[in-house]
Amino acid sequence: MATGRNHRPATRSRGIPEATVARLPLYLRALTALSERSVPTVSSEELASAAGVNSAKLRKDFSYLGSYGTRGVGYDVEYLVYQISRELGLTQDWPVVIVGIGNLGAALANYGGFASRGFRVAALIDADPALSGRQVAGIEVRHVDELESIIDTNGVSIGVITTPGGAAQQVCDRLVAAGITSILNFAPTVLSVPDGVDVRKVDLSIELQILAFHEQRKAAEALAQDVPEPLAAEAAPSGPGRDQGPDGDIPAVMPA
Template identity: 90%
Template sequence: MATGRNHRPATRSRGIPEATVARLPLYLRALTALSERSVPTVSSEELASAAGVNSAKLRKDFSYLGSYGTRGVGYDVEYLVYQISRELGLTQDWPVVIVGIGNLGAALANYGGFASRGFRVAALIDADPSMTGKQVAGIAVQHVDDLETIIDTNGVSIGVITTPGGAAQQVCDRLVAAGVTSILNFAPTVLSVPDGVDVRKVDLSIELQILAFHEQRKAADALSGAAAPGPAAPAGDRGEQGPDGDIPAVMPA
């Protein structure tokens, strides 16, 4: 099986928009669930609903893959699973290193979904000498001093950073210098990388803040709905609405 170092996904070169690429894992998750239930075909409406998008957007996304459903039949589930997996580069082996084996790093190491999605945790790395040699998820933790050798030996092109924020940039620089070209960053900091290196940031605190905003909005809507409705404001006075009648979502300071 090919390793990830010399085999990058072909999505950008084929002109697939980044927004479409971001939705492909959602479609794949929904399709995998259908496949596990032995569902042979699915309509665009059913799949769009399962993935949380509208059907027109789904059909547009699939057109970039060269996949068109059959009218009255829909899409072949197994073929779509293969198509999307191929586009995402999941039909090959992607060795991954996790740097920073604290609570979060250990939790990721123990996550069972990597292997089934084309990823293999090749190494766990930490700066704490007391962690060296300890088994986490059946893998011995290695010291960060050996990072470059580990990257080269395992042909790693994807690194996961779960260190404290203050250490993340230095770890990132070493990963990039060693040949890593894609980084998933869980550290609470913004990383600076050269052209040709892709970074995806996962910030749990930001996601919680967004959820808090929506909870606040729902509570306000509930209070508003409980109040007696007053006279409707004239159309020209409804300044809070956007051009499409939407209320702009503004995050609290």
């Protein structure tokens, strides 16, 4: 099996759009669940529903892979699992280093899904000397002074940053200087990287804020449905004197 350094997935060279690349893991997750249930084939409609997309978009995405399914039969589940895994580079061994072994870093180290998806945690690294030599998920924590030698020895091309925000950019700079070309950033800060380095940011607080927005909207919609119709009519502006937009509509934002 090939290792990660200097081996990149074929998606960019084949011109697959980034939006399609972002959906491939969703399809793979749904297909893996079908495979575990020994389902041999799946229709585009069934797979699209399981992945949370529409079937037309799914068929378009798969056309970039050269997979069109069979009319009346659908897609071969096992072949699609292989095809998408290959396109994402998951048929290779990708050594990963995690820098910052606090609660989040330790939790990621203990996550069992990495190995089954082609990722091997090659090293855990932290700046705290008190953590050096400790075992987390069966892996010895190494001091950050060893960062460059660890990356070189293990042929690592993917780094995961789980440090506090103030330390993240410095860690990022050292990772890049050591040859890391892909970074998964959990630190609460935006990283600056040179061209040729890919960064994916995971910000749990932003995701929670988005969920809060949707909860607030649902609550407002529920409240509006509970307002009696006569009261809603009285609350609405009416008559020729109301403020209107150029097409007779009430402007969404009233002028100051």
